[in-house]
Every structure is written in C-alpha cells, then in structure tokens.
Amino acid sequence: MRKRTLPLAVLATAALGLTACAGGGSGSGDVDASGQTLTVWIMQGTNPDSEAFFDEVGSAFKKETGATLKVEYVQWADAHDRFVTSIAGNTTPDVAETGTTWTAEFADAGALAPIGDYVEKAGLSDDLVEGLVGSGTYDGELYGMPWYAGVRSIVYRTDVFEELGLKAPTTWQEIVDAGTAIKAAKPDMIPFPVPGDAEFTAYPWVWGAGGEVSELDGKTWKSGLASDESRAGIQFWTDLATKYDLSSSGATTWKETDVLDNFVQDKVAMAIMGSWTPATIVEKNPELEGKFAAIPIPGEDGGISPSVLGGSHLSMFNTSKNKDLAFQFIEMMTTGKYAAEWAEQTGYFPGQTSLLADSTESDDPLVKPFAEQFVDGGASLPVTPKFGAVQAKKTTNAMIQAILSGAKSVDEATTDAAKEMDDIMNGK
Amino acid sequence: MSTLTPPTVTREAPASRVAGGPSPKRLRLLMRTRPWLLLTPALLILAVLLLWPLIRVVLFSLQDYGLREIVSGDTNFNGGANYLEVFSDPTLWTVVLPNTVFFAAAAVIGTVVLGTLVALLMASLGGFWRTIVGSAIMVAWAMPAVTGTYVWVWIFDADRGIVNQTLMGLGLMDEPFNWFTNQFTFYGIALLNVIHHGFPFVAITVLAGLLGVSKEMLEAAEMDGAGPFRRFFQIIFPSLRQVFSVVIILSTIWDFKVFAQIYLMPGGSGSNREVLNLGVWSYVESFGQNRYGFGSAIAVLLTLVLLGITIVYIRALMKEDEL
Numbered sequence: 001m002r003k004r005t006l007p008l009a010v011l012a013t014a015a016l017g018l019t020a021c022a023g024g025g026s027g028s029g030d031v032d033a034s035g036q037t038l039t040v041w042i043m044q045g046t047n048p049d050s051e052a053f054f055d056e057v058g059s060a061f062k063k064e065t066g067a068t069l070k071v072e073y074v075q076w077a078d079a080h081d082r083f084v085t086s087i088a089g090n091t092t093p094d095v096a097e098t099g100t101t102w103t104a105e106f107a108d109a110g111a112l113a114p115i116g117d118y119v120e121k122a123g124l125s126d127d128l129v130e131g132l133v134g135s136g137t138y139d140g141e142l143y144g145m146p147w148y149a150g151v152r153s154i155v156y157r158t159d160v161f162e163e164l165g166l167k168a169p170t171t172w173q174e175i176v177d178a179g180t181a182i183k184a185a186k187p188d189m190i191p192f193p194v195p196g197d198a199e200f201t202a203y204p205w206v207w208g209a210g211g212e213v214s215e216l217d218g219k220t221w222k223s224g225l226a227s228d229e230s231r232a233g234i235q236f237w238t239d240l241a242t243k244y245d246l247s248s249s250g251a252t253t254w255k256e257t258d259v260l261d262n263f264v265q266d267k268v269a270m271a272i273m274g275s276w277t278p279a280t281i282v283e284k285n286p287e288l289e290g291k292f293a294a295i296p297i298p299g300e301d302g303g304i305s306p307s308v309l310g311g312s313h314l315s316m317f318n319t320s321k322n323k324d325l326a327f328q329f330i331e332m333m334t335t336g337k338y339a340a341e342w343a344e345q346t347g348y349f350p351g352q353t354s355l356l357a358d359s360t361e362s363d364d365p366l367v368k369p370f371a372e373q374f375v376d377g378g379a380s381l382p383v384t385p386k387f388g389a390v391q392a393k394k395t396t397n398a399m400i401q402a403i404l405s406g407a408k409s410v411d412e413a414t415t416d417a418a419k420e421m422d423d424i425m426n427g428k
Numbered sequence: 429m430s431t432l433t434p435p436t437v438t439r440e441a442p443a444s445r446v447a448g449g450p451s452p453k454r455l456r457l458l459m460r461t462r463p464w465l466l467l468t469p470a471l472l473i474l475a476v477l478l479l480w481p482l483i484r485v486v487l488f489s490l491q492d493y494g495l496r497e498i499v500s501g502d503t504n505f506n507g508g509a510n511y512l513e514v515f516s517d518p519t520l521w522t523v524v525l526p527n528t529v530f531f532a533a534a535a536v537i538g539t540v541v542l543g544t545l546v547a548l549l550m551a552s553l554g555g556f557w558r559t560i561v562g563s564a565i566m567v568a569w570a571m572p573a574v575t576g577t578y579v580w581v582w583i584f585d586a587d588r589g590i591v592n593q594t595l596m597g598l599g600l601m602d603e604p605f606n607w608f609t610n611q612f613t614f615y616g617i618a619l620l621n622v623i624h625h626g627f628p629f630v631a632i633t634v635l636a637g638l639l640g641v642s643k644e645m646l647e648a649a650e651m652d653g654a655g656p657f658r659r660f661f662q663i664i665f666p667s668l669r670q671v672f673s674v675v676i677i678l679s680t681i682w683d684f685k686v687f688a689q690i691y692l693m694p695g696g697s698g699s700n701r702e703v704l705n706l707g708v709w710s711y712v713e714s715f716g717q718n719r720y721g722f723g724s725a726i727a728v729l730l731t732l733v734l735l736g737i738t739i740v741y742i743r744a745l746m747k748e749d750e751l
Contacts, residue, residue, distance in 0.1 A: 081715075110499045249587070253695040405700075
C-alpha cells in the first residue's frame with residue numbers, strides 16, 4: 001500500500017508547487033504571464049470551424065501575454081451538468097462561455113467573479129449590446145461579458161414563394177394566406193410547422209399580441225401567459241396547426257432541431273428559425289443555397305413581433321488564479337478583430353455595439369432581416385435563476401404541446417402554465 | 429468489530445504457544461475471526477465507495493441543497509420538507525407512479541416471458557443454429573439504449589415512420605397519427621423498446637440454467653407421458669427457481685428506473701406531462717432545477733421501494749426451499 005501512495009503524494013505536492021507559481025507575477029494592464037496556462041471552455045455546436053479559430057486565437061494570445069491558451073470544447077447538451085460538477089469539485093475553468101440564461105444562475109450560486117470594474121477600466125461600458133448586458137447582470141453586478149447573440153425570425157423558401165406568386169407575409173393574416181396557398185399547391189410540404197417542444201418559437205406570438213411572459217410586480221413575479229392578449233397570440237400560433245392545418249402531426253412533439261432537419265430536407269416552406277441556421281442549412285444541403293431568405297416575425301397588423309435575444313457571455317470563474325489574464329482573454333475575444341471574425345463565421349451578431357453596426361448595414365437577405373429583428377424586435381426573458389427552473393420543467397413547451405395534441409384548450413393550458421410559472425418563480 | 433481486533437490474537441498467541449501449541453479455544457477464535465480479517469480490506473473499500481455516498485444522499489435529502497450550497501459547502505437542513513413535498517405532489521400519485529408501476533410490471537412480464545421462450549427455443553436447437561440465434565439476440569443486447577430508442581422513434585415517426593406509411597398505404601388510416609402524444613401508445617412503444625433490449629439477458633441466463641436441468645429426469649417424465657407444458661412447469665421451472673428470481677429482481681429494478689428510453693422519446697423529456705415516469709420526473713424536478721436535496725429524497729424513497737420489492741420477491745420465491 002505504502003508504495004502506491006507515495007508517488008501520489010509527490011505528485012500532489014508538485015501540483016501545488018506549480019499552481020503556486022502560476023498564482024504569482026500578475027500585473028495590471030498588459031499582462032505578462034509567460035509560462036501560465038489559461039483554461040477556457042467553449043461550447044461546441046455554434047461554430048462549425050471553432051478549432052481552427054481557436055488555434056489562431058491561441059497563438060495570438062501567446063504572443064501578447066506569453067500564456068498558453070487551453071481550450072476545452074463542451075457539447076451544449078452536456079454543458080450545464082459539466083458546469084455543476086466542476087463547480088462542486090472546484091475544478092471550474094478560468095473562463096467559460098455561458099449561455100445567457102445560465103449566467104445569472106451561476107452568479108447567484110457564487111461561482112462567477114464580477115467583471116464590471118474590468119469592463120469600466122477598459123472603457124467598454126457604453127459599447128456593449130444592451131440586451132446582453134441585461135441578461136449578464138445579476139443583483140446589479142455584471143458577471144457575463146456580452147460575446148455574441150442571435151435571434152429567431154421567419155426563414156422561408158423564396159423559390160416556393162416565387163413559383164406560387166406569393167409575397168413574404170407582413171401581417172399574421174398574410175401568414176395564414178400564404179400557408180394555405182402553399183398547402184394547396186404543394187401537399188408534400190409543411191407550410192409552417194408549429195413545434196410542440198420549442199418554447200422560443202412561441203414567445204414572439206405572446207409578445208406580438210401585447211402579452212407578457214412574466215413580470216416582476218413589487219417582489220412577486222406574475223405570469224402574463226393567461227392574459228387575454230397572450231391567449232390571443234397563443235391561439236393564433238396553435239391555430240396554424242389545429243385550425244388551418246399548416247403544420248404536421250409529427251411537429252406536435254418536434255424540437256427546434258427537428259424543424260431545422262426538415263427544412264434542410266426540403267420539407268418545410270416557412271419556419272421560425274435562428275439567425276445562426278442559414279449557414280447550417282447550406283452546409284447540410286447545398287442545393288438550397290439561394291433558395292431561402294428571412295423576414296422579421298410580423299406583428300399582428302404589421303410591424304415586428306419581438307423575439308428572444310439568445311446568446312452567450314464569456315464569464316470568469318472565481319477559481320481563476322490570474323483574473324487580469326482571464327479578463328485580457330475575455331476582452332480579446334469579445335471586442336475588435338476576433339469578435340468580428342467569430343460573428344462572421346458563426347452567423348451570430350457580436351455583443352459589441354460598434355461591431356453590430358456592420359451587420360445592420362448589410363444587404364444580405366440572410367443577415368439584414370435578422371439584424372432588423374435583433375435591433376427593433378429583440379426581447380429578453382425574465383433574468384432570474386428561477387426562470388431556468390421554469391425552462392427545465394418545460395412549462396411553456398408543455399402548454400403548447402397540450403394545445404396541439406388536443407389535450408387542453410388554450411384557456412386551460414394557459415391558466416395551468418401561468419400558475420406553474422408563478423409557483424416556481426416565487427419559490428413555492 | 430472491536431472483538432475482531434488483531435492485537436488480542438497476536439499478543440496472546442505466543443503465550444499459549446509456550447504451553448505447547450494453541451489451545452482449542454484460541455484456535456477456534458482465530459478460525460472465526462480469520463475470514464473477517466481477510467475481508468477487512470474489501471469491506472473498507474466497499475464502505476468508502478458505497479456506504480459513504482449512500483449516507484451523503486440521505487444527508488442531502490434532509491436539506492434544501494442547491495447550486496449555492498455546492499459552491500459554499502454549507503449545510504442547509506430543512507427537516508423533512510423534501511419528503512413532505514414528494515408525498516404531497518399530486519402529479520406523483522396521478523401520473524408518475526401509475527406510469528412507472530404499470531410500465532415496470534408489463535415490461536418485467538414481457539421480458540421474462542419472451543426471454544424464457546427464446547431460451548427454450550435455443551435449448552432445443554443444435555449447436556449451429558444455437559450460435560446463430562444467440563448472436564442475433566446478442567446484437568439486440570449490445571445495442572446502446574440511446575441508439576435503440578432512436579430506432580424505435582424513427583419506426584413510429586409521425587410523418588415518415590414506416591408504421592404510419594404502412595397503415596396509410598393499406599388504407600387503414602387517413603391522417604398520420606402522432607404515436608407519442610397519447611399516453612398508451614407512447615408507453616406501448618417504450619415497452620417494445622425495453623423488452624427488445626432486455627430479453628436477451630433473460631434468454632441467455634435462463635438458457636444457462638436450462639442446460640443444467642437433468643436430461644434423465646426430462647426423459648423419464650416424457651416416458652411417463654408428461655406433455656411439454658407439464659415438463660416445463662413441473663421439472664424445468666422448479667429447478668430454475670433461483671435463476672428466475674435473479675432475472676425477475678434485476679429486471680424489476682431496471683424497468684422501475686428506466687430513464688433514457690423515456691427521456692429521449694418525443695415529448696418524453698417533460699413537455700408531455702401525461703407520460704412522466706419516476707426517472708424523468710425526478711430528473712426534471714430536481715436536477716433540471718438544481719434542487720439536489722429534493723432529488724436525493726426521491727432517490728432514497730426509490731431505493732426503499734426497490735428494497736421492499738426485492739425482499740418480497742425473495743421471500744416468495746425462496747419460501748419452499750427454507751421449509
């Protein structure tokens with residue numbers, strides 16, 4: 001026994017010695033961190049070519065700071081569990097990409113380090129996209145540095161619309177009209193799928209009809225899903241499937257990935273999809289290139305129905321030994337050259353306002369409408385860790401799916417969902 | 429444990445040797461303690477690996493334990509509030525438990541019956557065909573649960589699944605039907621999946637037992653005019669009692685805890701509330717919402733229920749042996 005434990009003990013002391021070295025010698029401003037290593041977690045699935053990108057970032061980072069960049073890729077689907085386990089085991093990375101809905105949760109748990117002072121010192125406070133600053137702020141402190149964001153709008157098949165002489169819809173009624181025409185002419189296509197397991201496709205109709213998901217009233221959260229306005233929006237959205245038959249019975253249990261798969265397979269004419277999907281569509285089915293475009297989600301009688309701004313922050317963990325170095329990396333990634341490059345490669349919008357201007361002035365039919373939605377019709381879900389619990393319980397998804405499958409009426413489903421949301425968000 | 433301490437033995441052993449070898453009493457003590465001494469390292473490892481986590485789970489189950497407590501390492505006891513919440517949740521009684529219990533019962537019966545039938549078939553086959561059939565069912569067994577689930581999901585896919593296509597092609601159905609929105613068809617598919625994945629284990633285990641059943645006895649019974657049913661229930665089944673008890677207990681535990689096969693089916697991850705089972709429900713309610721204390725309480729209760737079922741089974745199956 002003794003023989004085995006000895007080398008372990010030696011290793012442990014060696015590791016302690018190493019980290020002790022790594023802890024010392026940090027300056028402010030331009031950091032000289034030769035010999036140090038910065039561990040970073042990046043989510044996998046956003047940028048198809050992220051390894052090449054981070055190879056480049058890594059060598060630039062080494063040149064600038066002398067520190068080695070160690071990037072670990074984590075699948076979005078496993079990421080939350082990995083974060084929790086690493087928080088429990090005190091093995092969190094220095095910096096990690098955190099989904100906008102997670103930042104408040106990890107900050108609330110005390111795992112993240114506030115970065116407001118760094119941002120101010122770097123003179124970036126006024127140059128960050130507001131919606132992302134909102135979701136990165138918890139209890140008055142900034143924990144998540146806006147990195148990139150996307151928004152969902154309507155993606156439609158221009159070739160189908162042209163063939164049938166249809167115009168891109170600008171009101172809710174025009175969506176129904178276009179869908180009905182497509183259904184008659186192309187029975188093999190799903191005119192407008194209404195997925196039953198994709199909450200983000202449902203909120204635009206709630207907001208578009210003038211409803212709210214949940215609002216803070218004094219100290220209690222009050223869900224607006226059962227209001228007349230919200231019900232009207234949800235009624236319209238689910239009517240597309242149940243009344244006008246523009247969806248499919250399979251879509252009742254679809255997730256957003258199923259919508260994308262079916263669009264790629266030439267089965268869908270219009271759908272709510274993210275600004276990050278066009279690149280994937282062309283990559284998976286090159287034949288569709290140039291055959292689809294986007295429009296902002298129309299308001300009931302024109303205008304834009306708001307849609308959720310989703311995206312990622314870069315957050316610094318409390319366990320980081322060299323916080324100056326960590327912020328240097330964050331700044332390098334979220335501003336200037338690399339932020340712009342990342343946005344271009346992924347199809348997301350940068351979190352820096354001055355960079356965003358390039359996207360909004362674009363003429364690309366797959367960028368401009370999303371940028372319009374982003375700027376004029378971007379909305380945010382309640383910023384509280386409790387809303388993460390609502391999402392985990394799939395309150396909204398269950399509501400939509402119950403209506404689509406006929407298990408509940410719109411009134412019943414919205415009443416139940418609003419009650420469940422209030423129960424969870426007000427801590428039972 | 430204190431009676432087993434080695435010093436007593438070593439200190440007194442030389443003394444007795446002076447008197448001409450160990451006395452029979454000391455020898456008996458040594459004989460009795462030696463197995464425990466030899467087992468000590470294994471028991472210690474088991475205690476560290478199994479007992480400590482088990483105690484931790486029980487401790488967590490008495491706390492309001494979330495991400496914040498994980499970070500700070502503080503305790504946050506809330507008495508039996510988690511247990512109270514489990515028992516007072518109407519979803520548990522109206523949806524979760526019925527789904528879990530009926531599904532587990534159907535799956536265990538289906539798995540064991542099909543597995544036994546396949547084992548009987550294989551036992552009557554020659555070496556060549558036994559290998560063929562054995563390899564074929566091994567494939568079903570070796571398939572990961574996730575892969576198997578997706579295969580069944582595709583077969584029953586509403587828009588392009590082979591089942592809907594066939595039914596519509598035969599004119600038996602006008603509109604495609606989404607099999608995953610209805611509680612019963614959902615669990616029907618889950619049942620196919622779980623039985624398909626679980627029966628090879630039963631078949632192989634029962635086959636191993638079957639090959640050990642005395643051929644002479646079966647021949648004698650046949651000579652005396654016993655039909656195949658009589659031979660199975662009066663000779664084969666009694667001699668395989670132990671095998672069946674193991675197979676049934678293990679299947680019950682597995683089918684009670686089934687998670688991936690349900691979670692990965694469309695609507696199974698919580699958006700269709702009618703199909704929640706114990707595994708998915710506890711995951712959604714606890715880990716999805718970072719309520720680890722609540723999740724631990726469910727885990728403790730599940731362990732107790734499974735322990736209870738196991739004890740009842742063992743007693744029922746072993747009663748005759750004890751008499």
